[in-house]
Every structure is written in C-alpha cells, then in structure tokens.
Amino acid sequence: MKIGRGELFSGRLFLILLMAFTILPFISIFLTALHPSGTVPSGFSWPEDPQWGNFVEAFKVANMAKMLSSSAFIVIAVVPVSLVIATMAAFAIGLLRIPGSRILLMLFVFGLTLPFGGIIVPLYYLERAIGIYNTRLAIVLPLIGLYMPFSVFWMRAHFINMPSEITEAALIDGASTWDLFWQIHRPLARAPMTSLGILMSVWTWNQFLLALVLVEDPSQRTMAGALGAFQGHYATDVPLLCAGTILILVPTLIIFVLFQRQIITALLQGSVKG
Amino acid sequence: MNESRVTMPVITKPTNTADNGTEATTLTRRLLPNKKDRRGAIIGWLFTMPALVMYAAFVILPLLLSIYYSFFRWNGIGPMTWVGLKNYLTILEVPNLLMTIVNAFKLVLFFSFIPVILGLIVASIIHRIAPGRFGSITRTILFLPQVIPLVAAGIIWGWLLALPGLVNQILESVGLETIVRAWLGDFDWALPAVGLIGIWVLLGFCTVLLLTGITKIDPALYESARIDGANWFEEFISITVPLLRYEIGVCLTVTVINALAAFDIVYVSTAGGPGNSTAVPGIQIYILAFTEQRIGLASALAVLLMILVLVVILPIQRLSREVK
Numbered sequence: 001m002k003i004g005r006g007e008l009f010s011g012r013l014f015l016i017l018l019m020a021f022t023i024l025p026f027i028s029i030f031l032t033a034l035h036p037s038g039t040v041p042s043g044f045s046w047p048e049d050p051q052w053g054n055f056v057e058a059f060k061v062a063n064m065a066k067m068l069s070s071s072a073f074i075v076i077a078v079v080p081v082s083l084v085i086a087t088m089a090a091f092a093i094g095l096l097r098i099p100g101s102r103i104l105l106m107l108f109v110f111g112l113t114l115p116f117g118g119i120i121v122p123l124y125y126l127e128r129a130i131g132i133y134n135t136r137l138a139i140v141l142p143l144i145g146l147y148m149p150f151s152v153f154w155m156r157a158h159f160i161n162m163p164s165e166i167t168e169a170a171l172i173d174g175a176s177t178w179d180l181f182w183q184i185h186r187p188l189a190r191a192p193m194t195s196l197g198i199l200m201s202v203w204t205w206n207q208f209l210l211a212l213v214l215v216e217d218p219s220q221r222t223m224a225g226a227l228g229a230f231q232g233h234y235a236t237d238v239p240l241l242c243a244g245t246i247l248i249l250v251p252t253l254i255i256f257v258l259f260q261r262q263i264i265t266a267l268l269q270g271s272v273k274g
Numbered sequence: 275m276n277e278s279r280v281t282m283p284v285i286t287k288p289t290n291t292a293d294n295g296t297e298a299t300t301l302t303r304r305l306l307p308n309k310k311d312r313r314g315a316i317i318g319w320l321f322t323m324p325a326l327v328m329y330a331a332f333v334i335l336p337l338l339l340s341i342y343y344s345f346f347r348w349n350g351i352g353p354m355t356w357v358g359l360k361n362y363l364t365i366l367e368v369p370n371l372l373m374t375i376v377n378a379f380k381l382v383l384f385f386s387f388i389p390v391i392l393g394l395i396v397a398s399i400i401h402r403i404a405p406g407r408f409g410s411i412t413r414t415i416l417f418l419p420q421v422i423p424l425v426a427a428g429i430i431w432g433w434l435l436a437l438p439g440l441v442n443q444i445l446e447s448v449g450l451e452t453i454v455r456a457w458l459g460d461f462d463w464a465l466p467a468v469g470l471i472g473i474w475v476l477l478g479f480c481t482v483l484l485l486t487g488i489t490k491i492d493p494a495l496y497e498s499a500r501i502d503g504a505n506w507f508e509e510f511i512s513i514t515v516p517l518l519r520y521e522i523g524v525c526l527t528v529t530v531i532n533a534l535a536a537f538d539i540v541y542v543s544t545a546g547g548p549g550n551s552t553a554v555p556g557i558q559i560y561i562l563a564f565t566e567q568r569i570g571l572a573s574a575l576a577v578l579l580m581i582l583v584l585v586v587i588l589p590i591q592r593l594s595r596e597v598k
Binding site: 003007008011012014015018019021022023024025026028029032040041042044084085086088089091092093096098099100104107108111113114115116117118119120121122123124125126141142144145146148149151152177181202205206208209212213223224225227228231238241242245248249252253255256260263264267268 | 314315317318319321322324325326328329330331332333335336337339340343350396399400402403404408411412414415416417418419420421422423424425426429430431433434438439440443474477478479482483486505506531534535537538541542555556559560563564569572573576577579580583584587
C-alpha cells in the first residue's frame with residue numbers, strides 16, 4: 001500500500017508544473033499591467049516603478065462604472081426569472097410528471113447541444129423586427145431562453161429524487177399545486193437553485209457572442225462583451241489592456257473562491273446527473 | 275452554451291430515469307387519477323409554460339429561421355431569393371468555407387482529446403499520491419481558468435503568445451531562440467496556439483469531473499491492486515480508465531461541443547487569421563452574416579454546425595452509456 005518516494009516526488013513535480021502552467025498567465029498579465037501605459041514590456045518582469053494607477057486609468061477609459069451597472073442589470077434581469085421559470089418547469093416535469101413530460105424533457109435536452117452560433121443570425125433579425133436590438137433586453141431575453149435547457153435539466157434532477165411522501169402529505173392537507181410548489185418544494189430546492197443561480201450569474205457576466213452581435217453600445221453590454229470592445233480600442237496599449245482584463249476577471253475569481261463548492265458541484269452534477 | 279466551459283460552458287448529458295421510477299408512477303397515479311383529472315394535467319402544463327415560451331421564442335424559433343434562411347440568397351435588407359440547397363453546395367465546394375469545418379475538428383484534438391487524456395492522468399495522480407490538501411489545492415487552481423470569461427482567456431494568451439510574451443521568453447531562457455515567433459500570427463502555428471488556450475481553459479473541468487468519478491470507484495479495487503504491487507500505470511490502465519468510461523464520455527461530450535462551437539477565444543486571439551488558418555464555423559458565420567451580408571450562406575453554415583455537433587455527440591453518448 002506504500003507508494004515509493006520516487007513516485008511521490010515525480011507525481012508532485014508533475015502537478016506543480018501543471019499548476020504553474022495554469023497560474024503563470026495570470027501572474028504575467030498582472031506584472032504587465034503594472035508597467036507604464038503605452039510601453040511594450042517583456043512578458044515576465046517586475047516593473048521598476050509599478051504603475052498601480054493603470055487600474056484606475058483602465059477603470060476610467062473603459063467606462064467601467066457604466067459597464068458594471070449594465071452587467072449587474074443584465075444579471076439581475078436574467079437570473080431570478082430564469083431560476084423561477086426553470087424550477088417551475090422542472091417541478092412539472094420531474095415531480096408532477098405531467099403527461100408528455102418525457103417529450104418536453106427531450107425537447108429541452110436537445111437544446112443542451114446547441115451552439116449559440118447556430119441561432120445568432122436569426123436572433124439579430126428577430127430582435128431588429130421586434131425593436132429590442134441594441135438594448136439590454138436584446139441580451140436578457142435570449143439568455144433566459146438559452147439557459148432553459150441546462151436549468152430545467154438540472155432542477156429536474158433535484159425533483160425526481162424528492163421522496164413522494166412530502167408531496168402526498170401536502171396533498172392530503174389540501175394544498176393546491178401552486179402551494180405545493182411555492183410553499184413546500186421551492187424552499188426544499190434552495191440548495192440546487194443557489195448553485196444554478198451562481199452558475200448562471202457567472203455565465204451571464206462572461207457572455208460574449210450575444211453582446212457582440214446584438215448590442216452595439218458597449219455600455220449596454222455584459223462585462224465580457226464590453227471587454228471585447230475595450231480590446232478593440234486598446235489592443236496596442238498592452239499594460240492598459242492587461243489592467244482592464246484583470247478588472248473584469250477578478251470578480252469572477254472572487255465569486256469562484258467564495259462559492260467554490262456550489263460552482264463545482266453545479267457544473268459537474270449538471271453534466272453527470274440524470 | 276456559451277462556450278466554454280464551458281463555455282459557456284455548455285453541458286450535456288441526456289437522461290435516464292430508471293431511478294425511483296416505481297415510486298413516481300404511484301405518485302403520478304395519485305396526482306392525476308385516470309384521464310378524468312385533466313385539471314391537474316392542465317395546471318402542470320401551465321407550470322412549464324413560461325420556460326417553454328422563452329425557449330420556443332428565443333431558441334427554437336431562431337433555430338427554425340436558421341434553417342429557413344439557409345435556402346435563400348439574402349443580403350439582410352433586400353428581397354430574398356430562393357436558391358434551394360445551393361448554399362450548402364457552396365460550403366462544400368469553396369475550400370475556405372469547408373476548411374472551417376476541418377479546423378473545428380482540429381480544435382477537437384486540443385479542446386477535447388488532450389484535456390481529457392491529461393485530465394485522466396492528473397486525476398489519477400491526485401487520487402494516488404495526493405488525496406489530501408495538496409490534491410485539493412491542485413484541483414482548485416486547475417479549475418480557475420474555467421470561471422473567467424473566455425474573452426479574458428483569449429486576451430491573456432494573445433499577450434503571452436505575442437513576440438515579447440512569456441512563452442517566447444521561456445523558450446529563450448531554455449535555449450530555444452530558433453523557434454521563437456509570434457505564435458498567433460504564424461500560418462502553421464496559429465491553430466495549435468489557439469488549441470493551447472483551449473487546453474488551459476478546459477483541463478481543470480476535465481480533471482475535477484474525472485476526479486469525482488475516481489472517488490466513486492471502490493477503494494478495495496485500488497488496495498488489492500497495490501497489494502499485488504501494481505504501479506501507477508498498471509492501476510491507471512486496468513482500473514481507472516475502464517471504470518471511468520461514463521465520466522470520460524461526459525467530459526468528451528462537453529469539450530467536443532466547446533471545440534466545435536468555439537467562438538470567443540478565436541475571435542479575440544486571432545479573429546480567424548492569419549489568412550483563414552484559424553477560421554472555425556462560429557467565426558465564419560459571424561463574418562459571412564455581419565461583414566459580408568451573406569445571410570443565406572451564414573445560415574447554411576450554422577445549420578451544418580448544429581448537425582455536426584449532434585452527429586459527433588450522439589455516438590459518444592451511446593458508447594459511454596452502454597457500460598451502466
């Protein structure tokens with residue numbers, strides 16, 4: 001049962017190398033962001049005079065305050081609505097097992113394989129036609145639709161594992177279907193709903209293609225979409241671009257560190273369960 | 275789906291509801307006795323309506339429109355001209371368009387095969403030699419690139435792979451000055467360089483998923499193998515890989531979708547260039563539709579992309595599910 005010293009050493013070395021491969025890029029752009037704006041530093045050198053002001057500068061020129069509030073608006077508009085309607089659908093499919101629930105489920109599962117690129121062109125014309133192009137709604141509404149496959153699938157996995165005694169007891173007490181959902185099952189589903197909510201918030205923050213195509217004005221976009229526009233303007237000013245990139249990815253890293261367990265379980269179980 | 279991670283990480287795994295099926299049938303019978311209680315069924319359907327309406331309006335309808343547009347020549351403004359299957363034939367005939375599909379498959383090698391194989395190795399090493407704190411730190415760190423925006427990943431690596439970037443700096447420091455180049459601007463190396471970004475993003479996802487699978491394997495199997503003196507590689511080939519077939523299937527599914535549907539990373543790091551050497555369907559659809567105004571052709575490529583994903587995913591799903 002003992003593992004040899006040599007193996008222990010080489011195994012650890014391998015893991016450390018991979019960790020370095022993962023971490024070094026972050027360190028490299030961090031160091032680059034501290035060099036004087038407008039210079040082209042080498043990839044990995046401590047600046048003589050660290051320019052912490054670059055972060056302030058990037059915050060200003062990227063209009064970051066506006067982008068933050070725009071992203072926050074989109075997340076707040078997308079996530080709660082998606083959570084509630086997906087949970088309702090999953091409740092009907094997984095717990096009530098309404099007639100036709102198998103077909104419904106298959107319809108949603110089909111959407112899991114759909115590349116966003118497959119529908120982006122018609123979405124553009126559709127949104128021009130209904131007049132929401134270039135508004136935040138242009139991102140919000142399609143995202144809610146696009147999150148349905150994963151969300152319904154994920155919440156259904158929770159509902160099919162609920163013991164039926166809970167439901168039966170509530171029905172004997174004369175609860176309506178809505179009471180059964182809102183009073184009894186929604187509180188019980190808090191854990192999977194939280195994980196899903198965190199995951200959808202991160203995805204929304206990171207959403208790029210929809211923002212790029214459906215919203216011209218960067219101040220109406222998601223964070224990732226705005227970063228794309230920022231890159232277009234400051235591609236030549238590497239330190240400033242790196243500073244802007246760090247400002248945009250740090251919130252996602254903080255969320256990850258805070259909710260690590262929920263994010264990992266949601267991502268993994270979402271793909272494995274069922 | 276956002277790519278990525280998962281892109282959006284788009285995740286998939288069709289279902290099987292064998293679990294507590296009996297319990298559920300009794301429940302269904304009580305909730306909806308016979309067909310008389312239509313009311314229950316109608317109320318149930320009402321619960322699905324908001325989700326269904328949003329899904330239908332913003333996913334299914336555009337999907338059908340994609341198919342519809344693909345049969346027309348249209349510049350987005352003027353009249354639409356019916357051309358039948360001509361757009362599809364164009365894609366198969368014009369090398370630059372067909373190349374995007376070939377490139378998508380090349381990306382599968384980097385986004386999918388390498389992260390899955392490497393992830394298997396890493397997961398098994400963590401399981402064998404670092405079950406404690408060290409292992410969980412490794413796990414967390416490898417997972418980090420999965421949560422940042424893919425656009426940020428593209429920008430970071432765009433800088434790392436540039437001429438003065440870290441990659442070349444490392445190569446120089448180990449005496450490989452001769453191969454130093456602007457990796458993303460090189461016709462031969464741009465695609466593998468984009469692939470490297472994919473590996474960086476997806477390795478953590480695969481590792482963590484496979485590691486979770488390994489911890490479910492009966493430890494007695496590993497113990498008896500070790501009593502027999504099995505080394506890491508023997509353990510890996512005879513226990514880990516065969517018993518993880520299902521998790522490997524899930525990993526392949528997710529990463530293959532990420533590869534075929536790649537957009538963010540490529541758009542930010544190379545925009546399809548140099549020439550067309552890193553153009554993938556997602557990028558080409560964007561260019562055709564929004565800079566060349568060839569909506570029909572863009573839609574035909576979009577339809578082909580969606581079919582391609584299904585055609586590749588279904589066999590993987592079948593293979594990985596046969597075991598259980």
